[in-house]
Amino acid sequence: MIIKPTDNGREIPWIDDWLRPVVRLHQSPGTPARADSHSGGPMLWPSDEPWPHCDGSSHGTGYDLTAEQVELVRGRSTPFTGAMQLYRRDFPELPFPDGTDLLQVFLCLLEHEEIYGPDVHLVWRAAGEVTDPLAEPPLPEVVDPVYAIWPCVFTPCRSHEYPMHYEIPHELLYELEFAQAPDFRGGPVECWPGHGDSTKIGGWTRWYRGMPGGETCPDCGALRVQMLALASSENECPACDRPEGKAGWRLDGRDDTVNVFACPKDPRHALWVDIQ
Numbered sequence: 238m239i240i241k242p243t244d245n246g247r248e249i250p251w252i253d254d255w256l257r258p259v260v261r262l263h264q265s266p267g268t269p270a271r272a273d274s275h276s277g278g279p280m281l282w283p284s285d286e287p288w289p290h291c292d293g294s295s296h297g298t299g300y301d302l303t304a305e306q307v308e309l310v311r312g313r314s315t316p317f318t319g320a321m322q323l324y325r326r327d328f329p330e331l332p333f334p335d336g337t338d339l340l341q342v343f344l345c346l347l348e349h350e351e352i353y354g355p356d357v358h359l360v361w362r363a364a365g366e367v368t369d370p371l372a373e374p375p376l377p378e379v380v381d382p383v384y385a386i387w388p389c390v391f392t393p394c395r396s397h398e399y400p401m402h403y404e405i406p407h408e409l410l411y412e413l414e415f416a417q418a419p420d421f422r423g424g425p426v427e428c429w430p431g432h433g434d435s436t437k438i439g440g441w442t443r444w445y446r447g448m449p450g451g452e453t454c455p456d457c458g459a460l461r462v463q464m465l466a467l468a469s470s471e472n473e474c475p476a477c478d479r480p481e482g483k484a485g486w487r488l489d490g491r492d493d494t495v496n497v498f499a500c501p502k503d504p505r506h507a508l509w510v511d512i513q
């Protein structure tokens with residue numbers, strides 16, 4: 238059941254203006270093909286197109302790497318690992334640019350400075366144009382052992398979610414009774430439910446360590462919005478009551494959910510990755 242935030246039990250008149258659609262992906266281990274939406278399975282990639290590489294300029298010391306491995310990856314170009322494919326027919330909610338019908342999500346499974354985790358690379362593609370798919374993608378020489386991805390299929394669950402109160406502008410928030418209480422320091426409150434972990438499209442961010450900020454698109458100045466969350470654990474789903482379970486990857490270096498913010502004007506503008 239989706240729990241509506243309240244002001245110490247009283248209804249907040251504007252709260253439903255803040256509902257956002259969300260698609261929780263609900264991963265289960267499987268054997269997906271290139272033609273499927275999946276996480277961790279084979280990617281539909283043209284054999285005559287260079288496989289995407291992270292340039293390595295922000296590779297850090299990692300979480301569980303030997304000194305030798307750190308030397309090996311520092312400043313070194315590294316092949317991305319295919320993490321997820323989302324076809325338009327399955328997820329029309331995604332902002333597919335004209336002429337594209339497949340979103341491919343790649344991760345560089347090393348620690349990156351400033352992100353403190355895997356870097357994200359997105360490719361928006363027209364699946365029908367791939368006539369000769371690559372059979373064997375290049376593999377990274379070194380992966381930080383705190384990260385792992387395994388093949389999964391999705392059981393999508395469509396719903397809506399409310400933001401955490403950190404997202405609410407102060408002029409609205411501080412009209413509420415709970416926010417005026419002398420002991421309110423901006424942290425979690427009982428009348429405003431937090432977010433569980435889930436891998437999802439859309440919805441709101443589960444802020445845990447940081448707070449909203451830095452979402453301005455450097456290409457056009459628009460405010461980037463949460464488009465994908467890749468979570469390392471799954472709490473019970475508030476919409477379909479799917480029990481707590483395992484996710485399709487382990488991405489827990491410093492924290493465990495990789496949030497991808499995209500520009501609403503054009504999702505090919507620079508991404509913002511925030512790991513919470």
Ligand SMILES: [Zn+2]
Nearest residue numbers: 291293345356
């Ligand atoms: Zn990298």
Ligand SMILES: [Zn+2]
Nearest residue numbers: 454457500506
């Ligand atoms: Zn932009």
